[in-house]
Amino acid sequence: MSQLGEGTGIVKGKETLVTSPRIKLASDTQPVPRKAYSPAWCSNRLESIYERDEDWLEKPQVEVFITQPAYSCICLHAQSDLQNEVGGALTGKWCQDAISGSQFIVVDAALPARHTRYGSAFLTFTSDSLLAFQRELETNHPGKLIVGWYHTHPGMGVFMSGYDTWLHEHFFPEHYQVALVIEPRSAQAGVFIRQPDGYLDARRYYGLYELNGSHTASIIDWQNLIPREDPDE
Template identity: 40%
Template structure:
């Protein structure tokens, strides 16, 4: 960041607004005895509140204009903030706000054009739902660009509806316990309403002054709603039916609203988890930025130009680190997918192993059911070996036989032997057939009669 040369005026002596009858003053909080008295104009405070409510998703900011003064009675310093200028060119995130060269140039031009008699007495920015404090980044900005003893910082949290000033005290930035809002004495009722709105106190009905920014937003929403025209009827029966239908419709709407509320709750829960992750990542980024800025605090003696170059270099390195983190996340996702595939393959192999294990167990059971299987296999192996030996002997005989006549005689002998064996088998079959035929014939009747007198001795026969 390159800031143009800023000319500072000497504090001027004047009467404090709370002792000047032209002004009406009210305290916000409880200003401490050792606090720097800070007087904030009512219209300026209202404009800052409206600016803070414009966008509560990121930090916004601007410049405070006014006068650095000395009390004409006591000689003690105090600050009057009478105007503010919004920063229109800046770099902001949900948790940081940074002025740029363009924003500073435009602020300088607007101040010279609109308020040439006012000085830059500080700056303001918002902390949406973060509370009132100055981060290390905020302190860095204030120390290097708002380092005058009476320059202040104003922080507004538009969500928690809190706000506070910070002042220099013994070389450190400390929050004051309270400050003053002032306005023209004729606007003291409007001033009272604004202070009550800022401190969340109810206002009495009636009275002058405009609406608070929040009430004005609610009123605009109410005025922009479409007007519903109600029809009346003289017939009580029709009125009852009409109200019954309206009641049914309302019941259906309530059910639909409940379902919609449930869906919205689920979405909000998901968004809350996402925001939590974003907050964690943002915290890491902020820590890295703070570390980089803290490392640069000792290097600002070379001038704003060189500091800006170093700052831009750090920003580029931060962007490169973000890209590297994104690449690492992509690699982790790919490794996760590969791990899931390997787990699926392991599960498949496990199932195949279980199937094979069951098959082996079944084979073992079958093996237990046939204990003589190995002995039978051994017997068959011995028979095969014996036949193989016989075949080898016959092959050897055939190989050693060279005389064709012997071979032919051997073949004829083999044929005669085969014919003789066939004739023998045929004779055996005929004999066996005759034998079984004789056995199948019935025995003589005389034999039956002899059987009936088994007690008599068998007759003696001489063949």
């Protein structure tokens, strides 16, 4: 679960409710997807159980590729604290396949949040962490976008809490922005992606593509994501 707080928030026990966010992690100018070719051919596709459910045919707005350096950074951060939630921003590119027209994002860096308040069942980004994301993006990742965020749920499973959904809607409102949730104790993960009509399912999640440049083994053996078999093999 996560919260995003500012100094002006209403403190309610452990919970900080923010009524008027002033910082938005989206560009003022509307970006357009880059024309590119899907790197699916050099990636390991990991599917969630929901994607294998024929009764759930919802196609996500974007598919998610994560480069191995970014993947390593996220997983190491996730496993660095098995008691408290940790999280950060995902940066990269938003693309449209030149042949199929389908959209995808490529996450090529993760920005661990440094200015957070956290506990065993909540994570609060502060306005300082959001400003730090923007500064780091401009300084070290010029031309890249914030394509989403990630955070952990130690011992709680993979879902989007009410706070997570609130945060996602207010701070990651672009249709290509996604939320990666990791349960580090049991090695489970899932990506929450909007559907074409903007709806975000808070329970059913998607898998991801581990972009590794070749058919090498995945660096993480997720307990709840299943490698998709290549039909040509």
